[in-house]
Amino acid sequence: MTRDPRAPKEDPRLARIRGDHEKRRPGARQIAGLLDNPGCVRRQVVELSRTDPRELSRKAGVPPKFGQSPFAISTGNRIEELAKRGSNYDKLLAVLRAECDLPVSASRIEDLNDIGVSGMDADTRLRLRVRRTEHLLQAIVERRPDAPTIIDHPVLTLSVAGVTVYLEPDALVALVIEDRLLLLEIKSFPVVDGQADTDKTTDAARQLAVYVLAARELIARLGGDPGMVSDGPLLVTPRNTSLSDLTANPIPVRRLVAHLSRALRRVEKVDEILASLPVGFTLDPVTDAHNSGADATQATAAALMRIDANYLPECRSRCDLGEFCHRQHRDQQSPAVLGRSARDTLAGVPTFTAAVRIANSAARPDDTAGPGVADALRRAADAERAATDLINRRRA
Numbered sequence: 001m002t003r004d005p006r007a008p009k010e011d012p013r014l015a016r017i018r019g020d021h022e023k024r025r026p027g028a029r030q031i032a033g034l035l036d037n038p039g040c041v042r043r044q045v046v047e048l049s050r051t052d053p054r055e056l057s058r059k060a061g062v063p064p065k066f067g068q069s070p071f072a073i074s075t076g077n078r079i080e081e082l083a084k085r086g087s088n089y090d091k092l093l094a095v096l097r098a099e100c101d102l103p104v105s106a107s108r109i110e111d112l113n114d115i116g117v118s119g120m121d122a123d124t125r126l127r128l129r130v131r132r133t134e135h136l137l138q139a140i141v142e143r144r145p146d147a148p149t150i151i152d153h154p155v156l157t158l159s160v161a162g163v164t165v166y167l168e169p170d171a172l173v174a175l176v177i178e179d180r181l182l183l184l185e186i187k188s189f190p191v192v193d194g195q196a197d198t199d200k201t202t203d204a205a206r207q208l209a210v211y212v213l214a215a216r217e218l219i220a221r222l223g224g225d226p227g228m229v230s231d232g233p234l235l236v237t238p239r240n241t242s243l244s245d246l247t248a249n250p251i252p253v254r255r256l257v258a259h260l261s262r263a264l265r266r267v268e269k270v271d272e273i274l275a276s277l278p279v280g281f282t283l284d285p286v287t288d289a290h291n292s293g294a295d296a297t298q299a300t301a302a303a304l305m306r307i308d309a310n311y312l313p314e315c316r317s318r319c320d321l322g323e324f325c326h327r328q329h330r331d332q333q334s335p336a337v338l339g340r341s342a343r344d345t346l347a348g349v350p351t352f353t354a355a356v357r358i359a360n361s362a363a364r365p366d367d368t369a370g371p372g373v374a375d376a377l378r379r380a381a382d383a384e385r386a387a388t389d390l391i392n393r394r395r396a
Contacts, residue, residue, distance in 0.1 A: 010050075011162055013274055017049040019284020024052040026165050031158060032206035034263040035256065036318045040310035043319060044273055048161050051283055053320035059285075060301040062324040065316065075188035079243055080170060083186060083236065084111075084152060091246055092150075095236060096173060099248040100182065108146075110136060113153040126166050129155040133172075134218065140174045140181065141224035149174055156214035161267050169211040173234070181219070183211045183233035184248075190238040191247055199317075201235070201251070208233040209256035213264075216257075231257060278306060311336045312343070348373055 024030075030047060037043060046053050057064045083092040089109055112132050116125040133154040139147035151172040158165050173182040185208055189200045212233055216226035232250035239247040267273070285299030304324065311329045313336075315322035329337050333351035336343040348369040349355045358374050359381035369377070 011270055014049045014161075014270070016280075017045065017277075017282050018051045019282045021051045021284055022055065024050050026050060026160065026163070028167050028169075028207045028210040031160060031165060031167075031210045031260070031264075032203075033319065034267060035206055035209075035259055037310050037312070037315065038263055038266060040308075040315075041273065041276055042304065042307040042309040042325070043321065044267055045277065045307050046283070046321065048163075048267060048270065048273065049283065050163065056283065056300065056304065057321055057324045059296065060304055060324055061297045062301075062327055064320045065323050072188050075243070076186060079188055079238060079246070080186045082244055083246055089150070089152075091244070092171075092236070095246050095248045096234075099234070099250075100173070107150075108148045109150045109152060110148045111152040112155065126155055129153070130157060130166070134222065137172075137181075137215075137218060137224075138222050141219060141222050141228075147174065156211060156218060158210070158214045158217070158264070160264060161270050167211060167214050169208075170236075172215070179225075179228050181215060181229045183208055183215060183229070184236060185211070185233065186236045188238070190240060191249065192240050196237065196249075204235050205251045205253055206256060208235070208251055209253040209260050212253055213257050213260055276308065281306065312340050313337065345376070346373060349377075 026047065033043070033047065043053075046056065054064050083089075083095075089107070093107055112129045115128050115132055133151065133156065136148055136151050136154075151174075152170075154169060154172050156167040156169065158167060169183050170186045171184040173184055174180075185204060187200070187204055189197050212229055212231060215229045219229055220226045230250075231254040232252055234248045235251045236246055236248045239245045281303075283300070283303050285296050285303060301324075304321070305328060309321075309325045309328070311322075311325040311334070313326070316326050319325075326337065333353055334343075335346040335349060335352065335355070346355060346369070349358065350368075354369075355377055358369055359377040361378060
């Protein structure tokens, strides 16, 4: 189902949850984050309410450790400038001709970054760029002779739970001969001897999947074939150690696009997500009567902990709330701090203290571990005692 980017106003319930926290403008990274942990209600509520999770974590007393490197952002901007205007687009065109067989004569470029006039607010400029992007893509769909080959700095949109999200891929490349549209993203990390950092490539692929989905929905609205948007978008990076020597590699995102479509359908079920929250819930400690009398830090932390979190150790490198959730689960002695395998193996065992109690055959009536888990814990405890006795006998 195609979502209309001209979305309705924000749900007032989400505005109440955000309270007086600054309203964040989400982007491709935030949408891609829906792929990380689809079962985490805490992350869904924070993202849907457009509350900045970094600021929220800081206000809860836990400065986030996850985030983009300012150096990487600066280097990426330098590489983009070299590939585009700094070389009159010659470097970018050379890479495209080498990697995509782009005809030498095909170099009609339109840069949308300069749309607007001095003093125009950012939202108005974005909307102008959206309309211009749609106009240019319409020309490409209709194969008009004046259609561009490259749309630099296009703006696409996706509707996420009633909020229009503006997306800014680095470029769209039209290979008209093959009826293909390629999304293109420029990153600062290098490809050395044909190998790139796996985690950084994965992050870039998730971001590109968001762009592919948005472009396909727009092409469908324009009456074109969504399949003309390639599910092998291009990742442009430095080759080896030189910032000026670029290479482009197609990144397969078909499965990511499918997963993302399902994740977006889930978060559109706002009623189901909000039904899990206490009545009148808010993340704003000033307006939260539940936390009256507590200081702002304690109140913000308490508000976050009222939302279920599906924590795993990898959240610390994927989510701005990861460090907060890690400390919460560590303090609560949750098996989740050891990873997915430990959490699943100890299903129904809320804490390490409970695990030790059950292993020593001292389970309480309120323990929720199943018979299989309890038996496994007791066997593990017996094995540990036997090993300890053997070691002690050998030392004696």
